[in-house]
Every structure is written in structure tokens, then in C-alpha cells.
Amino acid sequence: MGTYLFLRYELFRQQAEDAFAPLKQFSxxxxxVAGHALIGLWAPLVLxxxxxxxxxxxxxxxxxxxxxxxxxMFCWQGSIAWQxxxxxxQYFIESLAPSAKVAWLSNKLMALLNQLPFWFLTLPVFIYLxxxxxxxxxxxxxxLLLVLLVLCWSFHARQTSWLALFAVFMLxxxxxxxxxxxxxxxxxxxxxxxxxxxxxxxxxxxRYWLYWFVGQQQNKALLLLIIFVLALWKYWLVQQLKxxxxxxxxxxxxxxLALLCYAQQKLWQQQLLSQHYFWLSCCTSKxxxxxxxxxxxxxxxxxxxxxxxxDAASAVWTIILAVVLSxxxxxxxxxxxxxxxxxxxVLNGQGLWV
Amino acid sequence: xxxxxxxxFSYGKQQLFxxxxxQLEPGLHWLSGANxxxxxxxxxxxxxxxxxxxxxxSFHQHQVGSSAYQxxxxxxADAVAxxxxxxxxxxxxxxxxxxxxxxxxxxxxxxxxxxxxxxxxKVAVLSLGQQKKLSLTxxxxxxxxxxxxxxxxxxxxxxxxxxxxxxxxxxxxxGALVLIASHLSPQSFQLELNQHLELKAGGHLSFSPx
Numbered sequence: 001m002g003t004y005l006f007l008r009y010e011l012f013r014q015q016a017e018d019a020f021a022p023l024k025q026f027s028x029x030x031x032x033v034a035g036h037a038l039i040g041l042w043a044p045l046v047l048x049x050x051x052x053x054x055x056x057x058x059x060x061x062x063x064x065x066x067x068x069x070x071x072x073m074f075c076w077q078g079s080i081a082w083q084x085x086x087x088x089x090q091y092f093i094e095s096l097a098p099s100a101k102v103a104w105l106s107n108k109l110m111a112l113l114n115q116l117p118f119w120f121l122t123l124p125v126f127i128y129l130x131x132x133x134x135x136x137x138x139x140x141x142x143x144l145l146l147v148l149l150v151l152c153w154s155f156h157a158r159q160t161s162w163l164a165l166f167a168v169f170m171l172x173x174x175x176x177x178x179x180x181x182x183x184x185x186x187x188x189x190x191x192x193x194x195x196x197x198x199x200x201x202x203x204x205x206x207r208y209w210l211y212w213f214v215g216q217q218q219n220k221a222l223l224l225l226i227i228f229v230l231a232l233w234k235y236w237l238v239q240q241l242k243x244x245x246x247x248x249x250x251x252x253x254x255x256x257l258a259l260l261c262y263a264q265q266k267l268w269q270q271q272l273l274s275q276h277y278f279w280l281s282c283c284t285s286k287x288x289x290x291x292x293x294x295x296x297x298x299x300x301x302x303x304x305x306x307x308x309x310x311d312a313a314s315a316v317w318t319i320i321l322a323v324v325l326s327x328x329x330x331x332x333x334x335x336x337x338x339x340x341x342x343x344x345x346v347l348n349g350q351g352l353w354v
Numbered sequence: 355x356x357x358x359x360x361x362x363f364s365y366g367k368q369q370l371f372x373x374x375x376x377q378l379e380p381g382l383h384w385l386s387g388a389n390x391x392x393x394x395x396x397x398x399x400x401x402x403x404x405x406x407x408x409x410x411x412s413f414h415q416h417q418v419g420s421s422a423y424q425x426x427x428x429x430x431a432d433a434v435a436x437x438x439x440x441x442x443x444x445x446x447x448x449x450x451x452x453x454x455x456x457x458x459x460x461x462x463x464x465x466x467x468x469x470x471x472x473x474x475x476k477v478a479v480l481s482l483g484q485q486k487k488l489s490l491t492x493x494x495x496x497x498x499x500x501x502x503x504x505x506x507x508x509x510x511x512x513x514x515x516x517x518x519x520x521x522x523x524x525x526x527x528x529g530a531l532v533l534i535a536s537h538l539s540p541q542s543f544q545l546e547l548n549q550h551l552e553l554k555a556g557g558h559l560s561f562s563p564x
Binding site: 003004007011014086087088089091092093094095096097098099100101102103 | 398401402403405418419420421423424425429431432433434435436437438439448449451452453
């Protein structure tokens with residue numbers, strides 16, 4: 001049993017390393033700038049943490065921050081689902097287990113390991129709610145714990161992405177906020193059970209793409225991340241921040257959006273590549289071109305968002321970055337994105353160093 | 355003896371077996387059936403990779419899924435794929451560690467299946483036949499008492515086919531129970547079969563003449 005559990009841990013570590021393998025191809029300069037962007041992303045998160053524990057805010061006032069935190073964690077879960085192995089490989093791993101119980105136990109342990117950051121960040125919120133002494137805080141804490149338990153033990157990571165979308169942005173801050181969330185979780189589970197064994201047929205290229213997009217957990221996670229960044233952006237607008245801070249968040253938003261488009265495009269390319277001969281055999285060259293053009297969809301969405309919520313110059317840069325990253329197949333071209341990013345800083349960033 | 359009693363299993367609304375009964379003595383058993391009749395699912399259930407909704411399975415008095423049962427069973431199936439992002443050697447070492455299989459045994463079969471030059475290759479780049487050979491190597495080397503093979507002859511070259519049949523015959527002589535699920539005719543292979551079972555839609559089993 002010990003050997004098997006150790007093996008599962010090793011496989012987990014290997015997967016985590018593989019997930020970051022593409023980063024090794026990036027240039028040093030890119031890493032530096034990406035690091036800068038990452039710090040930019042963390043800054044609002046740190047502030048978010050401060051707000052969460054801000055004693056001057058009431059429980060209800062703190063809900064938006066808690067909701068944002070939950071979204072980040074859901075995204076993390078989505079990204080973990082990203083790394084999961086195929087069913088056949090999972091069967092192989094389980095076939096090596098000394099007994100069915102050990103296989104079950106190790107699966108649960110791995111799920112828990114995957115969710116450690118989730119617990120790490122959410123448990124303090126839970127404890128705070130419990131000991132804050134605020135009216136009804138114990139109810140919030142109980143609900144939070146209930147949802148966490150259901151998510152972590154009864155549901156796979158893949159169920160959470162869509163739920164988070166509803167839970168965090170669609171539901172109002174009501175007293176029994178966990179009830180609609182739990183209902184949604186059950187509904188999704190029931191729907192999945194209903195759909196199992198009933199494959200959806202792709203009647204058109206767009207439907208094929210749509211099924212692929214919805215079926216891939218990472219896509220849902222990416223979409224969620226885009227929405228999260230958008231929500232964060234809207235929040236910062238309300239806060240009437242200084243121009244420098246706005247620029248900083250602006251840059252982070254552009255970067256995140258562009259990288260997400262890039263990641264989505266890579267996934268779609270991989271999908272097409274794995275079925276290259278299939279598409280050659282049953283599609284005309286026009287249709288295959290159409291399939292490739294489906295890449296533009298997230299870019300279009302990004303553009304609409306950018307034009308709606310960002311200033312004109314930032315929106316144009318966002319669109320340029322997203323288009324370039326979506327169409328260019330080689331990661332090396334990310335350097336172009338780096339240049340665009342730096343140009344953006346130079347053009348608009350006087351406030352940062354004056 | 356392998357004993358299956360009242361086995362019921364379904365995928366969503368599609369029921370594959372209902373109250374399936376089967377008793378098998380050690381020897382070579384051929385399980386045929388049309389595509390989708392449930393051959394592969396039955397093997398996965400016997401390997402404790404899928405769980406039946408009802409019924410019981412035991413082998414030599416050990417219940418399916420128990421550590422005593424799992425120590426006796428090995429499976430080779432397309433749906434049980436060795437880790438694609440590992441090297442062939444890495445997968446062999448993995449199995450040697452987890453199943454307690456001797457590395458010499460694994461390398462012996464690797465050599466016989468002409469996989470030796472591919473030890474440092476990633477599993478993902480192997481051809482269909484080479485992946486099948488690797489899967490058979492992992493199952494055969496453990497010298498299990500219950501050997502479950504799903505379409506073991508698909509994509510094998512003639513030399514590998516002969517070697518595979520020899521090994522299955524050797525397993526029978528060792529006293530193992532070998533269950534081969536295949537849509538092919540058993541007459542095409544040099545095997546001294548004990549039984550030929552046919553699985554039909556709905557999980558009905560019948561015995562065909564050898």
C-alpha cells in the first residue's frame with residue numbers, strides 16, 4: 001500500500017511539472033515580464049485578502065470579496081482537472097493498486113492534495129467568519145463549510161467551474177446563499193448522469209466546436225478566469241483608484257486575456273492535430289479552414305469585452321495581442337506580445353515612474 | 355475457480371448484464387461476442403476497475419477488489435493504457451515496483467516482443483501493435499492466476515502472435531485461468547481451449563462448441 005501511495009504521489013508531481021513544461025521554452029526576458037505581470041495579478045489579490053479581513057466592513061459588505069476568492073479557487077480546481085489523465089490511463093493506474101480500497105483511498109487522497117490550496121485559502125475565511133462575532137456569521141461559516149465539503153468530497157473538479165460562475169456572479173448576497181448553489185450542483189450532476197451514454201452528435205462545425213469547448217474542463221476554467229478578471233476590473237473601477245493603479249490592472253487584464261486566448265488556441269490546435277487524418281478524410285479544405293477559424297471566437301469575445309470596459313488604446317492593444325497569440329502557432333512569438341506589453345507601458349505608463 | 359453470481363451492470367440507462375451467472379475452472383477460456391455486447395466491461399469488472407451494481411465475484415474464495423484477489427489478477431486491454439507520457443522502461447519499472455513483478459521477467463517478454471530497442475521511447479510514440487505488446491508484457495510477466503485479455507491478438511505481427519499463444523498455453527499449464535475476450539474466431543489460433551463462451555446482448559451467455 002505504501003509503495004502504491006508513493007507512486008501516486010510521484011505521478012501527481014510529474015503531472016504538475018509537465019503542466020509547467022511549456023514555460024521552459026520561454027526566453028528569460030519573457031519570464032521577467034511574465035513575472036512582472038504575475039506580481040500585478042497578485043497585487044489586487046492581496047488587497048482582496050485585506051478587504052476580506054477588514055474589521056471595518058460588515059459581513060454582507062465582505063461577500064463580494066469572498067465570492068471573488070471562491071472564483072479563484074474554482075479556477076484552480078479547473079486547472080487541476082486540466083491535468084487529469086485519460087480514463088484508460090486512470091484505469092491502468094488503478095489496476096496497479098494492491099486492492100480496490102487502496103485505489104479508492106489514493107484517488108481521494110490525490111483529490112485532497114489537488115485541493116490543498118483551495119482549503120488553505122478558504123479555511124481562514126471560514127475561521128474568521130466563525131469567530132468574528134458578527135450577527136449571522138456562524139450561518140455563513142456553516143454554509144461555506146457545507147459547500148466546501150460537498151465540492152471536495154462528493155463532486156469532481158469538473159462540476160465546479162460552471163457552478164462558480166452562477167454562484168459568484170449571478171446569485172445575490174442572500175442569507176441562504178448556499179441553497180441555490182447546492183441545487184445547481186445537484187442539477188448538473190443529474191444532467192451529467194442523464195447525458196452519460198447518450199453522446200451528442202455534432203451536426204455542424206460550430207456545434208462540434210461548441211461541444212468540444214464545453215466538454216473541455218480547461219476551457220470552462222479559462223472562461224471563468226476571463227470573467228473573474230473582468231469582475232475584478234469592474235470592482236476596481238468602482239473604487240475610484242489612482243490612474244497608476246488603473247493602468248497596472250489594465251495591463252494585467254490585457255495580459256491575462258491574451259494568454260488565455262493563447263492557451264485556448266493551443267488546446268484547440270492540439271485537438272485538430274490529434275484528429276488530423278480524420279479531418280482530412282471527411283472535411284473539405286474549406287471546412288477545415290472553418291474549424292481553424294473557430295479560434296477567433298474567444299478573441300471576438302475578448303474584443304467585445306475590451307471595447308466595452310477598457311479605454312480605446314488598451315482595447316486596441318488587447319485585440320492585437322489576442323489576435324497575434326491566437327493565430328501564431330509558436331510559443332516563441334510570445335516575445336512579440338512582450339514587446340507589445342512593454343510598448344503599452346511606455347505609452348501609457350508615465351504615471352508609474354513620474 | 356472463478357465464480358460470478360447475479361452480476362448486474364449498466365452504463366446510464368443501457369443495461370449490459372442482468373443477473374449474469376458464470377463458473378469457470380482454470381484453463382483457457384474464449385469469450386466472443388458482437389461489438390458492444392459487454393466483453394470489455396466484463397473484464398474490467400473482473401479486474402475490479404469497474405464496479406457492478408449488483409452481484410458478487412470471487413476467485414479462489416477471494417472477493418473481487420480484496421488485496422488477495424488483486425494479487426492474483428492481471429489485465430491487458432486497450433481501455434487500460436500504460437501511461438502515455440512515460441518511457442517504456444519507466445512503465446516496466448512502475449509495474450515491477452507496484453506488482454512485485456521481477457524486472458528480469460518483464461525484460462524477457464520485452465525482448466521476445468522485440469520491444470527492447472524502444473525502452474527509452476515514450477509510450478505515446480509507440481505504434482498500435484507495440485502498445486499492445488507492451489500491455490501484454492505487463493500482464494504476462496506477473497504470472498497471474500487470473501489473466502484477463504481483451505482482444506490480445508489485434509495488431510500483433512506474426513512472430514508476436516506465435517509468442518503470445520505460447521505464453522497463454524504456458525499459463526494454462528501453470529494452472530492459471532485465462533479469459534480471452536475477442537471477436538475473432540478461436541480456430542484461427544494455436545490454442546488448446548477449454549471453453550468457448552458467447553456473450554449476447556443483454557448479458558446472456560451461451561457455450562459454443564470448440
